[in-house]
Amino acid sequence: MSDFLQGLLTALPRLLQEGLQATLISFVGGAVVMVVVAVLLGLAEHQGPAWLRGIARFVVEFFRGTSLVVQLFFLFYVIPTLTGVDLGSTWTAILALGLNYGAYGAEVVRGSLNAVPRGQWETATALSMPWFTQMRRVIWPQAWALMLPGFNNLMVMLVKGTAVVSLVLMADLTFEADQLRRRVGTWPAFIAALLIYYVIALLVSLVMRWMERRAQRRLGLGDFEIRKARQEADQVMAGAAAGDAEPVAAGKEGET
Amino acid sequence: MWDNELFLQTLPVLVKAFVQITLVVTVAGAALAAALGLVWAIALRELPALLGRPLGFVLDFIRMTPLPVHLLVVYHGFTQLSGMTVGIIVFGVHYSTYMSESYRAGIDSIRKGQWEAAKALSLPASRTWRAVILPQAVRNTLPSLGNWAIAMFKDTPFLIFISVPEMVTAAREFGGRHFSYIEAMTVAGLLFLVASYPTAVLMRKLEKKLAY
Amino acid sequence: MPTDQTTPPTADGGTPRIRFEDVRKKFGRTTVLQDLNFSVDRGERVTLIGPSGSGKTTILRLLMTLESLTGGYIWVDGDPLTHDRRNGKRVELRNKEVAKVRKRIGMVFQQFNLFPNMTVVQNIVEAPVHVLGQSQEEANENALSLLDRVGLRHRADAHPTELSGGQQQRVAIARALAMDPEILLLDEVTSALDPELVGDVLRVLEDVAASTDITMLIVTHEMQFAKDVSQRVMMFDGGKILEEAPPEQLFSDPQHERTQKFLEAVV
Numbered sequence: 001m002s003d004f005l006q007g008l009l010t011a012l013p014r015l016l017q018e019g020l021q022a023t024l025i026s027f028v029g030g031a032v033v034m035v036v037v038a039v040l041l042g043l044a045e046h047q048g049p050a051w052l053r054g055i056a057r058f059v060v061e062f063f064r065g066t067s068l069v070v071q072l073f074f075l076f077y078v079i080p081t082l083t084g085v086d087l088g089s090t091w092t093a094i095l096a097l098g099l100n101y102g103a104y105g106a107e108v109v110r111g112s113l114n115a116v117p118r119g120q121w122e123t124a125t126a127l128s129m130p131w132f133t134q135m136r137r138v139i140w141p142q143a144w145a146l147m148l149p150g151f152n153n154l155m156v157m158l159v160k161g162t163a164v165v166s167l168v169l170m171a172d173l174t175f176e177a178d179q180l181r182r183r184v185g186t187w188p189a190f191i192a193a194l195l196i197y198y199v200i201a202l203l204v205s206l207v208m209r210w211m212e213r214r215a216q217r218r219l220g221l222g223d224f225e226i227r228k229a230r231q232e233a234d235q236v237m238a239g240a241a242a243g244d245a246e247p248v249a250a251g252k253e254g255e256t
Numbered sequence: 257m258w259d260n261e262l263f264l265q266t267l268p269v270l271v272k273a274f275v276q277i278t279l280v281v282t283v284a285g286a287a288l289a290a291a292l293g294l295v296w297a298i299a300l301r302e303l304p305a306l307l308g309r310p311l312g313f314v315l316d317f318i319r320m321t322p323l324p325v326h327l328l329v330v331y332h333g334f335t336q337l338s339g340m341t342v343g344i345i346v347f348g349v350h351y352s353t354y355m356s357e358s359y360r361a362g363i364d365s366i367r368k369g370q371w372e373a374a375k376a377l378s379l380p381a382s383r384t385w386r387a388v389i390l391p392q393a394v395r396n397t398l399p400s401l402g403n404w405a406i407a408m409f410k411d412t413p414f415l416i417f418i419s420v421p422e423m424v425t426a427a428r429e430f431g432g433r434h435f436s437y438i439e440a441m442t443v444a445g446l447l448f449l450v451a452s453y454p455t456a457v458l459m460r461k462l463e464k465k466l467a468y
Numbered sequence: 469m470p471t472d473q474t475t476p477p478t479a480d481g482g483t484p485r486i487r488f489e490d491v492r493k494k495f496g497r498t499t500v501l502q503d504l505n506f507s508v509d510r511g512e513r514v515t516l517i518g519p520s521g522s523g524k525t526t527i528l529r530l531l532m533t534l535e536s537l538t539g540g541y542i543w544v545d546g547d548p549l550t551h552d553r554r555n556g557k558r559v560e561l562r563n564k565e566v567a568k569v570r571k572r573i574g575m576v577f578q579q580f581n582l583f584p585n586m587t588v589v590q591n592i593v594e595a596p597v598h599v600l601g602q603s604q605e606e607a608n609e610n611a612l613s614l615l616d617r618v619g620l621r622h623r624a625d626a627h628p629t630e631l632s633g634g635q636q637q638r639v640a641i642a643r644a645l646a647m648d649p650e651i652l653l654l655d656e657v658t659s660a661l662d663p664e665l666v667g668d669v670l671r672v673l674e675d676v677a678a679s680t681d682i683t684m685l686i687v688t689h690e691m692q693f694a695k696d697v698s699q700r701v702m703m704f705d706g707g708k709i710l711e712e713a714p715p716e717q718l719f720s721d722p723q724h725e726r727t728q729k730f731l732e733a734v735v
Contacts, residue, residue: 062449066410067411070441073437077437117581119581122581125532125533125534125570126532126534126574126644127574128595128599137583163323163325167416178328194321194326194329198317
């Protein structure tokens with residue numbers, strides 16, 4: 001047991017020095033790309049004209065339906081020979097992570113936009129707001145609060161997802177732990193890595209929770225809406241065709 | 257760029273890896289996950305806090321840490337196990353932590369009156385679970401379990417970390433050998449899409465059908 | 469906006485504020501409005517009554533451009549709202565053109581629809597600042613005096629969720645008025661309220677009616693309110709105007725059996 005502790009104490013500082021940086025770069029870069037992709041695709045799916053909606057839908061299903069590792073290898077092995085552009089390990093990793101999780105995020109964005117009551121759109125129209133103002137001032141702040149639980153789950157998934165970046169030769173925590181395995185033993189090396197991943201995921205989740213509470217307090221959202229958003233959030237990663245009711249353009253049918 | 261001959265060559269190689277490894281690990285892993293998940297869900301509800309709390313922490317820890325590392329640690333920690341076995345166990349255990357959440361939601365969705373009615377009839381706990389709670393809970397949970405199984409399916413390429421020659425590993429190897437990755441990677445991606453998309457649509461239908 | 473359509477003048481010789489010309493509206497295969505024609509004068513208050521499904525709410529929603537016309541024209545002060553007649557052809561207007569006329573119209577909804585991400589005063593200030601381009605101070609001042617008018621100045625910084633339904637609806641009225649509309653559409657504004665809260669909202673509206681010359685189209689089941697505020701009541705059934713008359717007349721001496729039955733059921 002003391003051997004184990006000894007090994008753990010050797011491994012932890014080594015990993016913090018060697019692997020942590022690559023993991024964090026992949027996570028932060030991936031998170032930024034993920035949010036951008038999610039917002040663009042989600043908006044296109046919900047608000048775009050039919051043709052754009054179709055394209056966005058296809059892109060989302062494509063990235064969710066093919067595996068993350070396949071996408072990573074495609075960017076790493078195929079894109080350079082196909083286009084002559086070599087992205088390098090870091091950008092390959094960031095793009096693959098961002099696109100893959102962003103496609104899941106698009107569903108979060110779309111679902112949240114869908115969940116904003118139609119009356120909000122109608123009132124904004126009745127106040128003569130142009131589309132962009134409606135979106136920016138009325139709809140988005142409400143949808144945002146509903147998105148955060150979903151993004152919270154995705155961020156944790158993304159932290160875990162970064163473990164694949166060693167496949168494209170980034171020296172991340174997983175890679176370094178595998179290297180340390182021979183020196184300090186299998187269990188100490190990997191347990192140390194797992195502990196670090198756990199702490200990162202926990203911190204990320206804490207920050208997201210804090211943002212969630214802040215946004216929801218601002219909206220005065222009821223418990224019901226929050227619980228519903230959380231429940232839906234738990235299903236974010238599951239289901240490639242989770243597509244709930246087709247997006248309804250504001251005011252297509254109504255009481256007469 | 258695209259070589260039809262290579263494409264035709266890669267097809268049987270990948271399909272073979274797909275059937276022999278990817279599918280086997282997915283099906284066995286999902287079955288294990290579904291069984292373990294149910295055990296966790298019931299245990300978390302029935303165990304006293306002294307045992308329930310640590311179990312909950314362990315499940316959380318597994319859920320919030322990367323699967324590839326789990327594969328590596330079990331593979332190198334238990335050298336007597338084959339890669340396939342490690343894969344099935346690790347995928348099963350990892351996804352059981354998600355599925356237990358699905359079960360929990362399913363159990364939570366059962367109205368309090370059902371428990372109270374069972375108690376009023378003096379049904380023993382085991383009978384209450386088996387005859388009253390689970391039949392209702394599982395019905396609500398089924399689509400969610402299916403969706404997690406699909407997610408697991410798309411994670412099977414992680415087996416590359418422990419050198420199990422599943423489909424994407426095979427694709428990379430094939431690409432490396434022929435100095436062209438596009439055919440093999442495209443086929444691998446399409447096989448995933450072709451297998452997962454219809455299943456997901458099916459789950460969606462199931463969900464609608466099972467909804468009260 | 470020039471049109472080659474000369475709108476018939478009203479009794480006092482001006483252009484009607486609102487004119488529906490051969491308006492048709494279908495939802496899928498269901499026809500909700502069939503060749504509807506009517507005008508509303510400037511400053512006139514008209515109440516629309518009728519069984520649910522008779523098309524009265526649709527009329528308000530068409531005016532607010534929340535629904536699209538299937539056929540016909542709607543004119544506001546002689547200007548086309550969503551469709552124009554150009555060289556004898558029916559042309560759909562572009563969003564920008566629609567927006568210009570729409571600014572003259574305001575609406576209060578059954579479900580209040582306050583923006584939950586803004587305080588009471590922010591709700592009111594939002595559109596004047598971001599649509600009309602008023603300065604923040606000007607809009608604020610105006611908002612506070614409107615809140616005074618609806619008796620809610622002390623709740624200016626509250627969140628919508630902290631207010632009762634009746635208070636929310638009064639804020640919604642202030643919000644619509646802040647845009648200084650020429651036409652105000654009231655869509656069953658008391659239907660979602662608890663009975664004891666209805667009175668406050670109606671009092672505010674009666675005050676607005678008495679102190680302004682805003683043209684009002686009202687859909688309501690409050691017959692006393694209709695009587696107090698409006699000069700004309702139109703009874704709708706099956707997407708057509710069954711009869712119309714000043715409220716006293718229509719309520720005391722309905723010409724159609726349908727109207728009679730409807731009134732008996734509501735009162």
